[in-house]
Amino acid sequence: MSETAPMTLALGSYQAAVDTKIQELTAADFNSRFWQKDATLWTSDAEAQESIRSFMGWLRVAEDLKKAVPEIEAFVEEVRAAGFKHVVVMGMGGSSMAPIVFEKTSARSDKGLPVSILDTTSPGTVREIENSVPLAETLFVVASKSGTTAEPLAFGDYFYAKLKEIKGDKAGENFVAITDPGSKFITAATAEGYRKIFLNFTEVGGRFSALTYFGLVPAALYGLNIGEILTRALRMMQATGADGATEHNPGLELGTALGVLAQQGRDKLTLIVPPALDSFGLWLEQLIAESTGKQGTGILPVAGEPLADDLGVYGKDRVFVYVGYQPAIDAANAPKLKALQEAGHPVITILMQDALDLGAEFYRWEIATAVVGVVLGINPFDQPNVQAAKTATDKLMKTVAEEGKLPAEEATLSENNLSYYGSTKGTDAAALLQQFFGQAHPGDYVAIQAYLAETPELNKEFDELRAKIQAKLHVATTFGYGPRFLHSTGQYHKGGPNTGLFLQFTGDNAVDVPLPGRSYTFGTLQSAQAQGDLTALRDYDRRALHIHLGGDAAEGLKTVLAAL
Structure with a gap:
C-alpha cells in the first residue's frame, strides 16, 4: 500500500x-x-497567537490515540459482553460529523454494533430513534467538548429519563460521556452513574477532533479497525512534515x-x-x-x-x-x-x-x-461569529420561559397554506420568489437551510430545488439541516463574504417531545434555533427569506417548487 x-x-x-x-x-x-506551533504564521496579534497555540494539540493527537486503542477496544468488548445491541451517538458539529462519516462509508464488522447518530432537535427524529432502538439494550454516547452544548445535553437528559423509567438507579449503565477535562458535564455524568467517561484533549478544537475519542470511540463501537485508521493518519502526519x-x-x-x-x-x-x-x-x-x-x-x-x-x-x-x-x-x-x-x-x-x-x-x-x-491571513482555529445565533436563540428561550411561547412575526405573504417572511415583497409566491432570487449576482451562492425532520422524500425535493436554482442563476448552492449546520457552515454564513442568499424552511411538528426538567419541548427549541439564526443573519445584513411549509413539509416544498 x-x-x-x-x-x-x-x-x-x-x-x-x-x-x-x-x-x-x-x-x-x-x-x-x-x-x-509558531503562531506568527497566522497573526501578529499577541493575544490571538496565544489562542492559536492553545488549539494546536490536534497536530500530534493521533500518536496519543494510538496508545489509547487497547483501552477503547477493551471498552467495546465490555459493552458487547454486557449485552448491548445498539449504540446512539448524541452530539453536534465536531462531536457528530466524524461518526456520521465512519458509519456511512464503512460496512459494520461482526464485532461491531449498529450505530445511530442523533444531531438534530427535530422532535420527529428524536421520537423515531426512540421507537427504533431497544432502549434497555442501547448504549447512549453523549458527546460534548465543552460539556455545555445545549443539544447533546438535552438528548442525554431525555433518554436518561427514559432509561430511568426502565432501570431505575441503574440507568447510568447505558450511558457514556465524551468531554474535555474540567467540563461541568463530568460532575453530572458521575452523579448519574455513567458507565464510562472519556476525557478528550483541551487543545483540540471540535472540528479538528475526528481522530480523537469523539470520532474513534463511535468508530470502534461500530466495529471499525481504529488501529489501522490511526496508522494511516500517522503516515500522513509524517508525509506532512512531522519528522x-x-x-x-x-x-x-x-x-x-x-x-x-x-x-x-x-x-x-x-x-x-x-x-x-x-x-x-x-x-x-x-x-x-x-x-x-x-x-x-x-x-x-x-x-x-x-x-x-x-x-x-x-x-x-x-x-x-x-x-x-x-x-x-x-x-x-x-x-x-x-x-x-x-x-x-x-x-x-x-x-x-x-x-x-x-x-x-x-x-x-x-x-x-x-x-x-x-x-x-486569518486564524483558522476560532469561530467568532458562531455565538451570534446562540445568543439570539437564548434570548428567544427566555421569552418562552416568561411568556410561554415564542414571539410571532407577521408574514409578508400567505398563500396555499404557506407563509413567507422577510423584506422581499410580491403579489403572489411566484413574484416574491422571483424578486428574492433576482438579487443574485455572479459569484454569489444560495444557502438552503431546513429546520425539518430529514426524510428521503424531502432530500429528493431539496436536490430538485438546488438543481433548479443552479440551472437558472448559475450560482453555487449549499444545503443543510438545522441546527446541524449552525455548528458547521453557520460561521461562514455570518463571518464570510456577504455573497449568500439564505432560504430558510420550517414546518409544523406532527409530534412534539417534551424535555425533562424544562418548560419547553424539542419542537420549541428547534423553532427558537431557526428564529435565532434568522435574526443573526439579518443582523449581519444577509439576504434572507423564511418559508414556513405548514403541517406537511414535503407537500409544502412541492408547492414552492411549482411556484418557481
Whole structure:
C-alpha cells in the first residue's frame, strides 16, 4: 500500500501562482515553524497567537490515540459482553460529523454494533430513534467538548429519563460521556452513574477532533479497525512534515492551492464524490467553512451538488475537488471532471484505497485548512461569529420561559397554506420568489437551510430545488439541516463574504417531545434555533427569506417548487 492516497493538482493557469506561494512559504521555514506551533504564521496579534497555540494539540493527537486503542477496544468488548445491541451517538458539529462519516462509508464488522447518530432537535427524529432502538439494550454516547452544548445535553437528559423509567438507579449503565477535562458535564455524568467517561484533549478544537475519542470511540463501537485508521493518519502526519521537511508535503500543497485559488476568486470548493462517500462532505463542510469563513473572506465548501450536464452553469468562482477510490472508475463523474479541466477550471483529485484511508484524509485536510489560514491571513482555529445565533436563540428561550411561547412575526405573504417572511415583497409566491432570487449576482451562492425532520422524500425535493436554482442563476448552492449546520457552515454564513442568499424552511411538528426538567419541548427549541439564526443573519445584513411549509413539509416544498 502506498504511503498516502495519491493527489493530483490540475490547476492550469493558476499553477505558477501556487508554486510561487509554496516556494515563499518554504523559504520562510514554514515546516519547522508550523510543527513548533509558531503562531506568527497566522497573526501578529499577541493575544490571538496565544489562542492559536492553545488549539494546536490536534497536530500530534493521533500518536496519543494510538496508545489509547487497547483501552477503547477493551471498552467495546465490555459493552458487547454486557449485552448491548445498539449504540446512539448524541452530539453536534465536531462531536457528530466524524461518526456520521465512519458509519456511512464503512460496512459494520461482526464485532461491531449498529450505530445511530442523533444531531438534530427535530422532535420527529428524536421520537423515531426512540421507537427504533431497544432502549434497555442501547448504549447512549453523549458527546460534548465543552460539556455545555445545549443539544447533546438535552438528548442525554431525555433518554436518561427514559432509561430511568426502565432501570431505575441503574440507568447510568447505558450511558457514556465524551468531554474535555474540567467540563461541568463530568460532575453530572458521575452523579448519574455513567458507565464510562472519556476525557478528550483541551487543545483540540471540535472540528479538528475526528481522530480523537469523539470520532474513534463511535468508530470502534461500530466495529471499525481504529488501529489501522490511526496508522494511516500517522503516515500522513509524517508525509506532512512531522519528522522534518519533505519534498512533497500533501497538506501544504493542497492548502496553498486552495488558499491561492480563493484569493483569485475561486472560493467555492465544490466537492465531488462517489455515492459511497456522500457523507464526507458533512465533515469537510464544518472544517473548511468554520475555519476560513471570517473577516469577510473564506472558502465555501459546496457538498452534495451533483455535477451538472451543462458545464456552462459553473462560473469562475469554482474549484472542483474529487475524492474517490482507486482503481475504480467513476463513470458518472470522470468525463465531466475532464471536461471541466479542459474548460479551464482547476480540478484536484484524491484517490483512496478504501474507507480506512479516511484517517489519513482527515489529517490531510486538517493540515490543508491550517495552511489556508496562513495564505489568507486569518486564524483558522476560532469561530467568532458562531455565538451570534446562540445568543439570539437564548434570548428567544427566555421569552418562552416568561411568556410561554415564542414571539410571532407577521408574514409578508400567505398563500396555499404557506407563509413567507422577510423584506422581499410580491403579489403572489411566484413574484416574491422571483424578486428574492433576482438579487443574485455572479459569484454569489444560495444557502438552503431546513429546520425539518430529514426524510428521503424531502432530500429528493431539496436536490430538485438546488438543481433548479443552479440551472437558472448559475450560482453555487449549499444545503443543510438545522441546527446541524449552525455548528458547521453557520460561521461562514455570518463571518464570510456577504455573497449568500439564505432560504430558510420550517414546518409544523406532527409530534412534539417534551424535555425533562424544562418548560419547553424539542419542537420549541428547534423553532427558537431557526428564529435565532434568522435574526443573526439579518443582523449581519444577509439576504434572507423564511418559508414556513405548514403541517406537511414535503407537500409544502412541492408547492414552492411549482411556484418557481
